Amino acid sequence: MARDPICGMPLDEKNAKFKVQVRGRTYYFCREYCIHTFLEEKRIAYFSMEIGLTDDIHTYSAGLGILAGDTIRSSADLKIPLVAVSLISKKGYLKQEITREGKQIEHPTEWMPSKFMNELPTQITVQIEDREVRIKAWLYDHQSLTGGLVSILFLDTDVEGNTPEDRKITSFLYGGDERYRLKQEIVLGMGGVKMLEASGFKVRKYHMNEGHSSLLTLELLRKNDMTPDKVRDLCIFTTHTPVEAGHDKFPYDLVQETMGEIVPLETLKALGGRDRLNMTLLALNLSKYVNGVAKRHKDFSMKLFPGYYISAITNGVHSFTWTCDDFRKLYDKYLLGWANEPELLVRVDSIPDEEIWQAHMEAKEKLMDFVSTKTNVNLDRDVLTLGFARRATAYKRPVLLFSDLGRLEEINSKGRIQAIFAGKAHPKDWSGKQLIEEIYGYIAKLRNVIKIVYLEDYDIQMAAKLTSGVDVWLNTPLPPFEASGTSGMKAAHNGVINFSVLDGWWIEGCIEDVTGWAIGPSPKEPIGENERRHRELEDLYNKLEYLIISKFYKKRDNWIRMMENSIGKVAYYFNSHRMMRRYVTEAYL
Numbered sequence: 001m002a003r004d005p006i007c008g009m010p011l012d013e014k015n016a017k018f019k020v021q022v023r024g025r026t027y028y029f030c031r032e033y034c035i036h037t038f039l040e041e042k043r044i045a046y047f048s049m050e051i052g053l054t055d056d057i058h059t060y061s062a063g064l065g066i067l068a069g070d071t072i073r074s075s076a077d078l079k080i081p082l083v084a085v086s087l088i089s090k091k092g093y094l095k096q097e098i099t100r101e102g103k104q105i106e107h108p109t110e111w112m113p114s115k116f117m118n119e120l121p122t123q124i125t126v127q128i129e130d131r132e133v134r135i136k137a138w139l140y141d142h143q144s145l146t147g148g149l150v151s152i153l154f155l156d157t158d159v160e161g162n163t164p165e166d167r168k169i170t171s172f173l174y175g176g177d178e179r180y181r182l183k184q185e186i187v188l189g190m191g192g193v194k195m196l197e198a199s200g201f202k203v204r205k206y207h208m209n210e211g212h213s214s215l216l217t218l219e220l221l222r223k224n225d226m227t228p229d230k231v232r233d234l235c236i237f238t239t240h241t242p243v244e245a246g247h248d249k250f251p252y253d254l255v256q257e258t259m260g261e262i263v264p265l266e267t268l269k270a271l272g273g274r275d276r277l278n279m280t281l282l283a284l285n286l287s288k289y290v291n292g293v294a295k296r297h298k299d300f301s302m303k304l305f306p307g308y309y310i311s312a313i314t315n316g317v318h319s320f321t322w323t324c325d326d327f328r329k330l331y332d333k334y335l336l337g338w339a340n341e342p343e344l345l346v347r348v349d350s351i352p353d354e355e356i357w358q359a360h361m362e363a364k365e366k367l368m369d370f371v372s373t374k375t376n377v378n379l380d381r382d383v384l385t386l387g388f389a390r391r392a393t394a395y396k397r398p399v400l401l402f403s404d405l406g407r408l409e410e411i412n413s414k415g416r417i418q419a420i421f422a423g424k425a426h427p428k429d430w431s432g433k434q435l436i437e438e439i440y441g442y443i444a445k446l447r448n449v450i451k452i453v454y455l456e457d458y459d460i461q462m463a464a465k466l467t468s469g470v471d472v473w474l475n476t477p478l479p480p481f482e483a484s485g486t487s488g489m490k491a492a493h494n495g496v497i498n499f500s501v502l503d504g505w506w507i508e509g510c511i512e513d514v515t516g517w518a519i520g521p522s523p524k525e526p527i528g529e530n531e532r533r534h535r536e537l538e539d540l541y542n543k544l545e546y547l548i549i550s551k552f553y554k555k556r557d558n559w560i561r562m563m564e565n566s567i568g569k570v571a572y573y574f575n576s577h578r579m580m581r582r583y584v585t586e587a588y589l
């Protein structure tokens with residue numbers, strides 16, 4: 001059974017009266033009007049360097065890509081006219097192996113686009129180092145159960161006629177050097193605009209998900225008589241990086257060597273920064289609407305870039321995707337329609353406590369089974385279980401829990417704990433890799449006292465298992481580096497309680513001892529950094545010992561109340577349906 005991608009009407013393919021073939025696909029419609037809308041309606045073109053749809057499609061590395069995936073899923077559910085653009089990243093990001101000593105080994109993850117998507121006949125070119133580099137595209141359609149459809153174009157330079165080097169521009173996600181990255185960004189930004197047009201997509205707005213795609217503004221300048229105001233009218237920019245060092249910047253001699261003079265150098269410097277081409281600044285200068293991904297991130301971004309008005313649309317996660325089977329069934333039973341209307345989760349109190357606990361225990365057991373097949377460690381289903389999984393990198397401070405092993409053992413003697421860790425380090429993030437090794441060391445030291453495992457090769461499926469199967473989701477970023485964070489929102493959808501540093505989204509999500517617990521003081525408290533570090537550790541250990549353990553083991557009713565608050569006060573708001581509705585009303589319209 002097909003569905004009309006415009007109105008959502010279910011249709012029988014065999015007897016369908018209205019169908020069109022376009023871009024190598026057949027689409028079915030209920031009437032002419034829907035065909036016309038499908039072909040002619042102007043869409044939001046959403047550009048992202050990475051997109052995380054499924055684990056088989058290796059075009060993502062971490063949070064940014066997952067957010068892009070959730071953006072697409074919610075847009076399709078809500079029938080928002082959107083088309084996405086990314087790179088094919090044919091050699092993927094990395095498959096992680098970890099040795100017994102905790103050393104990360106990276107394996108390539110080449111994948112076959114033709115198994116999942118079809119190649120468009122259309123090709124375009126962009127100029128790189130005086131060569132016309134050919135670009136083709138792969139089309140992937142994500143169709144929601146509601147019928148709504150979002151097409152995604154994955155750009156690919158592995159085309160006959162290109163030099164062997166150019167054929168590799170779209171091979172490695174976040175691989176290579178500065179020059180390689182700039183070439184990728186030329187393909188994504190400038191190539192993306194051209195490919196959309198060549199393949200028949202009409203565009204009303206261009207949304208840059210992070211600065212990687214901001215060269216699209218230059219292509220738009222060219223198309224619009226070099227008039228910045230016309231380009232601004234077309235562009236929306238979401239920044240994701242709260243610190244100066246995180247923004248992509250390219251030296252102008254490299255820019256000139258690589259791109260030539262797409263726009264006059266003086267114009268480029270006026271828009272993208274005097275000393276180096278700053279992709280964030282370029283996007284800021286050429287976008288009508290700019291937003292950060294949490295309220296605090298917006299405040300920080302405005303300090304980083306004085307003189308620009310930046311709004312805040314706090315991130316969310318796709319409710320259906322990140323809710324495990326056991327909770328889906330429960331929500332279906334008591335909150336019918338929740339998946340496309342996550343606001344209904346506010347009515348969580350209509351679900352009996354015992355059923356919440358039952359669903360949680362089932363998810364927990366599935367996770368324990370998964371862990372034992374992966375590691376041969378048998379975790380205990382009745383023991384308080386902490387989860388920590390995300391990119392392994394310094395600012396996430398994955399070793400904070402191990403700051404005082406003696407204290408941790410003492411806490412464990414009051415009420416047993418166990419923990420599951422996971423996360424990949426970028427191949428060039430030496431300190432991130434070091435952190436994994438350190439954790440392996442702590443795991444070994446605590447082996448006979450506290451069961452802790454580190455799971456290899458963190459990915460979407462594992463994230464879903466972890467964020468639904470632990471009791472407490474731990475997050476200890478160093479403020480203000482966590483622009484938003486999203487894994488805690490996934491946890492909340494499954495009644496898992498957050499215990500996190502007050503940074504990013506959690507500043508908005510945390511009501512102390514109601515929706516979860518804070519680690520460390522509010523960012524508003526005027527105290528020094530050393531004092532802040534001290535208070536974080538104090539909270540981490542004290543709250544674990546005196547609040548969390550005792551509530552888990554001795555006040556189960558109270559615990560379940562907090563699980564319900566996670567669902568009814570956190571998940572009901574921190575979902576990507578709410579996020580996309582806000583992009584529509586505040587940025588796209």
Ligand SMILES: *Cc1c(COP(=O)(O)O)cnc(C)c1O
Nearest residue numbers: 062063390459460463485486487
């Ligand atoms: C959700 C998710 C992330 C982001 O996690 P944060 O804790 O918000 O950084 C990263 N990787 C994967 C695979 C995810 O599913």
